[in-house]
Amino acid sequence: MGALAGWRTHGINSREIYGLRKRDSERLRRDNPGSPWFAVPEQSVAWSREAIEMFRPDYIASDERYLHLPELASNPGFRARYQPVQRWTFPNGVALVLLERRDGPAPAR
Numbered sequence: 106m107g108a109l110a111g112w113r114t115h116g117i118n119s120r121e122i123y124g125l126r127k128r129d130s131e132r133l134r135r136d137n138p139g140s141p142w143f144a145v146p147e148q149s150v151a152w153s154r155e156a157i158e159m160f161r162p163d164y165i166a167s168d169e170r171y172l173h174l175p176e177l178a179s180n181p182g183f184r185a186r187y188q189p190v191q192r193w194t195f196p197n198g199v200a201l202v203l204l205e206r207r208d209g210p211a212p213a214r
Contacts, residue, residue, distance in 0.1 A: 121160070125152040150176040157183075164190075165204040174202065 116122065129152035134140075150173040157165070157177075165187060167174060177183045187204040194200045 122152075122156055125156050125159075128152070129155075149173075153177060161206065163206050165202075167202060169200045169202045 126148055129148045132151075133149060153173040154177065165172065165174075169175070169192075185207070187206055189202060190205045191203040192200060193202075
């Protein structure tokens with residue numbers, strides 16, 4: 106799981122994040138009519154991007170496989186805005202990452 110932390114924490118199970126994820130899932134199902142439930146991705150990177158833009162978290166702490174971090178990290182604007190602070194790797198292959206938001210105007214997408 107992951108957390109977007111700032112003045113107020115918007116963890117993965119918060120009402121606000123649930124709403125973003127739910128709307129994203131509904132959009133994906135609308136965009137793929139007639140597809141069986143297992144053929145439609147659970148969510149897209151859109152909900153993660155929207156949450157970060159909306160809440161502007163000071164920190165993002167997560168398993169690096171979650172919150173669509175690999176896709177977000179491929180975006181130069183995201184990399185300019187969030188810098189890695191710490192990465193922990195465990196024997197089971199899990200890697201946790203802590204990212205910190207840099208101050209300044211938001212970079213272009």
